[in-house]
Amino acid sequence: MELSSKSKLLVVDDSAFMRKLISDFFVGNPKVEVVGTARNGKDAIKKIQSLKPDVVTMDVEMPELNGLDALKEIMTVSPVPVIMLSSTTLQGAENALKAMENGAVDFVAKPSGTISLDLHRIKEELVHKVEHAAHVSVTKLKKASFAPVSVSKSSLLNENRQLIKNSLTQVTQTVSKELTKRKDWNQLTKKIVLIGTSTGGPRALQEVIAKLPSRIKAPILIVQHMPAGFTKSLSDRLNQLSQIKVKEAQHGDLLQNGVAYIAPGGHHLKLEKRGASYEIVLDQTEPPRAGHRPSVDVMFESASKIKDMDKVAVIMTGMGSDGSKGLMQLKENGNVMAIAESEKTCIVYGMPKAAVETQLVNEIVDVDNIAEAIMKYLP
Known part of the structure; x- marks a missing residue:
């Protein structure tokens, strides 16, 4: 009876060594x-059709039918949650994003190539994500x-402009109940938007940033839990699809309106004042927070020290509770409007749930309405 309550896992890899190694990770789980x-x-x-697994781990690079093509067919014929294993090369990063475009839940970066003898380094991450x-x-x-990248940027932007126009029309027709209650919220003061997300985040970010x-x-600061090397591909992809500029944050970047800065994998994103402006500080020395670097909590805590900008904090789909402690710091130290993605649209309702449980969230919103909710609080 005990086994029947366990989730069933299928391990897919062209290397017998890797199949054995990954399978061994779950012995006694x-x-x-x-x-x-x-x-x-x-x-x-x-x-998949014969064993009916609850979850699959699958290598991207395989003969006969590679992981990306197999994933497309799986999601059409026998849909099941899939965690992809990808190399840390530029092509590997592109493939990981394509996999999530095609329905993968998440991916894990192999530490060293196709056959990773040191795969044990990512054992904890892989087991956690599979569970x-x-x-x-x-x-x-x-x-x-994701919207298909084969579509031209101009047609995507035209479509997005119409969506934005419709959204802003709705906003101007409706006076926010929240704003009428908040006498200390002045739409004319300087603002900064802070977004934190994890599992399912790349798709959710496109839904928000492109609108x-x-x-x-x-300015918009974004923490998306991803390893080093993958956030550049994500920022480039989002930049193709958006009217605003999206870039991977660099140490010393001065904050500008209409620019979204994505924290690079392996670095905490912080802010420091430079004259009348603020610059981005990337920190590799502070340890990961709850296993994450970048961490949403760290970004929120750093932003909480800024006294001359009001904040719009957004927490979207993801495992765990990253962002909830930082939200408390934000709320204690200035004017903050907090938005959480609804359970209805979250791939994983972990981070937003933890934020909602602090009782500091102002709005719970479906992902396709988050951009509209953000704009409501800005000048």
């Missing part, structure tokens, strides 16, 4: 049991996807 392995994408599709992915709604994975108008009168 109270939540997950490995019910089978597959040597390539074709084999995986057959095994949580097994309970993700497949329906949400199929609905949530922000170029005229937005605030």
